[in-house]
Amino acid sequence: MALVQELAGLLPGPVEDGLGPLVEGLLAYQVPVSGLDRVRLSVLAEEQGVRERITPGLLRCFGDGVPAVVRLLDEDEVVTGAGGLVLVPWIGCNRCGQVLWRAHRWEDWDDLSEQAEKYLVGEAEFGTAGEAFAELQRTCL
Structure with a gap:
């Protein structure tokens, strides 16, 4: 969860406002996201009340090629x-x-x-x- 919390700490403004742009950036720059980090982002989004809003983009993020746990x-x-x-x-x-x-x-x-x-x-x-x-x-x- 450290990477996700670190990313959340870098977001400008409240976390719930920054998760959407973060996922959009991951998509735009084709950043590989591990299955575990995808789930961690979903958990963070759920706790911030924005899971439904970011899930479609999160599911479209590129994987890292490693089988997810x-x-x-x-x-x-x-x-x-x-x-x-x-x-x-x-x-x-x-x-x-x-x-x-x-x-x-x-x-x-x-x-x-x-x-x-x-x-x-x-x-x-x-x-x-x-x-x-x-x-x-x-x-x-």
């Missing part, structure tokens, strides 16, 4: 969870198959809530994306 998952395959929450697969581990899920409420406007209520890795629940990703890293990487 973790990857961003297709979020179309949602699962109904306990307490009326909808579980969205977000980050998968290529080594052990564990998944970091975002748990959202289904809103009256017939879509997911903008912000996740909590995050899940296995049976463990977390209040932040960073905590959940740290657990996935602790158990898998």
Whole structure:
């Protein structure tokens, strides 16, 4: 996470305002991005409330040619969870198959809530994306 935090520290202004231009720059200059750094940027963006905005560009970034240990998952395959929450697969581990899920409420406007209520890795629940990703890293990487 050090590289991503270092990059975030270089952004002018608030992190949430700089992540979009950062991803645009990575694309424009064809900078290779490892699978792990792509996931780290996604976690940072989730914590800043801009994940949905930067994900399309992040997914188009060039890879570094090294097989990724973790990857961003297709979020179309949602699962109904306990307490009326909808579980969205977000980050998968290529080594052990564990998944970091975002748990959202289904809103009256017939879509997911903008912000996740909590995050899940296995049976463990977390209040932040960073905590959940740290657990996935602790158990898998």
